[in-house]
Amino acid sequence: MQEKSHKWVYIVIIVVILALMVAGALLYHQEKASKEAKAKAHEFVTLLKAEGLPAPSEESAARLFGTDGGRFMAKPDAKLFQAEYSWLHGTSGTAARPVILDPDFIKAAAIFVGIYAPEKVGEFADWVNSLKTEETQ
DSSP, X not given: OHHHHHHHHHHHHHHHHHHHHHHHHHHHHHHHHHHHHHHHHHHXXXXXXXXXXXOOOHHHHHHHHTTTTGGGGOOXXXXXXXXXXXXXXXXXXXXXXXXXXXHHHHHHHHHHHHHHOGGGHXXXXXXXXXXXXXXXX
């Protein structure tokens, strides 16, 4: 009878150890991603401030954009993203009233793309060149 109870104790201990190992691995991965997100957020905020643009807190930027730009860089179809972006800012659509975008807005977006999706900078620049911008203050 006593051998059975030891068997269950060993099984419980092994399960707890395995669970702790899995949790440790997940936390390590999360902390590594968190450090990368904080580094990118720091770079983003620093560059915005260097350009004299308003900037979010580094903590907010890290939470919002993560390591890959979050939802802002998650669009699988670039044309769909550009159409949605233009529509949100009133620069396209049937009932839209065209808006002339402030160059500061474009600078902030270019900084963002440069940090979170450097491979898309050329495509972004081509698209931005098709927009009408002007000082809006």
